[in-house]
Amino acid sequence: MTTRTLQDHLDGWAGSDPLRRDVATTVLALANAGRSLAELLSAGPLAGAMAQVRGYHTDGDSQKELDVVADEMVRDALRAAPVALLGSEEMEEPIELNPAGTLAVAVDPLDGSSNIDTNLSVGTIFTVLPHIGADALLQPGSQQLAAGFLLYGPQVALALTLGMGTHLFVLDRPFGQFRLIEAEAQVPAETSEYAINSSNARHWDRAVRSYVEDCLTGSEGPRDRDFNTRWVASMVADAYRILVRGGIYLYPGDARRGYGQGRLRLVYEANPIAFLMEQAQGAATDGLQRILDIVPESLHQRVPLVFGSRGEVERVSRYNQSASNMPERSPLFGRRGLLRA
Numbered sequence: 001m002t003t004r005t006l007q008d009h010l011d012g013w014a015g016s017d018p019l020r021r022d023v024a025t026t027v028l029a030l031a032n033a034g035r036s037l038a039e040l041l042s043a044g045p046l047a048g049a050m051a052q053v054r055g056y057h058t059d060g061d062s063q064k065e066l067d068v069v070a071d072e073m074v075r076d077a078l079r080a081a082p083v084a085l086l087g088s089e090e091m092e093e094p095i096e097l098n099p100a101g102t103l104a105v106a107v108d109p110l111d112g113s114s115n116i117d118t119n120l121s122v123g124t125i126f127t128v129l130p131h132i133g134a135d136a137l138l139q140p141g142s143q144q145l146a147a148g149f150l151l152y153g154p155q156v157a158l159a160l161t162l163g164m165g166t167h168l169f170v171l172d173r174p175f176g177q178f179r180l181i182e183a184e185a186q187v188p189a190e191t192s193e194y195a196i197n198s199s200n201a202r203h204w205d206r207a208v209r210s211y212v213e214d215c216l217t218g219s220e221g222p223r224d225r226d227f228n229t230r231w232v233a234s235m236v237a238d239a240y241r242i243l244v245r246g247g248i249y250l251y252p253g254d255a256r257r258g259y260g261q262g263r264l265r266l267v268y269e270a271n272p273i274a275f276l277m278e279q280a281q282g283a284a285t286d287g288l289q290r291i292l293d294i295v296p297e298s299l300h301q302r303v304p305l306v307f308g309s310r311g312e313v314e315r316v317s318r319y320n321q322s323a324s325n326m327p328e329r330s331p332l333f334g335r336r337g338l339l340r341a
């Protein structure tokens with residue numbers, strides 16, 4: 001199959017508009033970094049001990065060798081792009097790159113770090129914002145000019161939005177080019193597949209517990225149909241599956257120390273995913289509020305995240321709004337439900 005290349009797609013979208021041309025150059029630079037990173041990942045342990053812990057972020061998250069290598073690759077690729085400010089999960093503070101640049105970029109250079117040495121999919125997430133000054137990365141997600149992620153799986157894929165739909169590309173390795181495989185990704189409004197790390201069930205609040213309990217009781221519960229669980233522990237892989245066939249992903253806040261706002265970062269994880277989902281007719285909230293409306297207070301701020309099929313995301317919001325929106329629990333599962341606090 002020979003279809004449109006990413007370069008052609010971006011050129012067609014940008015035309016002679018200067019800001020769009022800058023966005024196109026930047027997205028291409030990120031795609032090139034992803035191509036190199038995919039090459040490195042495909043060598044696995046032959047490329048070195050990539051899962052080795054190198055250090056820790058200030059909030060205690062570990063930083064692995066590949067996190068650092070991916071961060072350097074993205075930074076190097078963006079040096080020639082019109083990017084004035086770059087923020088990264090792997091850098092405490094944003095750095096200035098190109099003083100004449102019109103754009104600000106934030107990245108999660110490697111999403112799914114716990115999967116590095118397991119030969120499962122990992123990825124790179126990015127957001128592109130207008131450079132409006134030193135606080136450019138603290139604009140709400142609704143201001144994003146472009147966002148997306150690269151997924152390093154059996155296929156090297158790119159999910160991209162430029163604010164006019166969500167497009168999926170796959171790397172045509174022999175040609176070194178990303179090619180369009182889906183011009184208008186559509187997340188079905190309804191789904192019977194959910195993704196959450198259930199090992200945290202005892203720490204969840206009532207709304208999340210009720211939502212998952214309703215899925216678990218399946219055709220014998222208030223949902224009247226059976227649900228299926230999927231959890232890759234690489235958000236990009238869960239997000240790609242949801243873009244392809246629907247589903248819901250939840251990483252809520254929970255009662256563990258340091259997890260009150262969940263695990264995901266607003267600026268370079270939740271915002272790009274939310275933009276992609278909305279542009280594919282899906283939805284993304286913090287359990288209640290639209291992610292893209294939240295004004296970030298800091299680059300590494302965490303946010304509870306629920307995204308995917310609109311009907312399910314809205315159901316979670318209804319449960320969070322009021323307990324009266326939750327269906328009656330079946331006595332079969334006891335007063336406190338199947339998942340006990």
Ligand SMILES: O=P(O)(O)OC[C@H]1O[C@](O)(COP(=O)(O)O)[C@@H](O)[C@@H]1O
Pocket residue numbers: 061089108110111112113114197233234235236263264
């Ligand atoms: O290990 P947990 O708590 O299930 O968390 C898994 C989640 O954390 C993440 O790995 C966070 O991203 P990083 O790997 O960039 O830190 C998500 O990709 C994934 O969905």
Ligand SMILES: [Mg+2]
Pocket residue numbers: 108110111112235269
């Ligand atoms: Mg991540």
Ligand SMILES: [Mg+2]
Pocket residue numbers: 067089108109110111112113
């Ligand atoms: Mg990361």
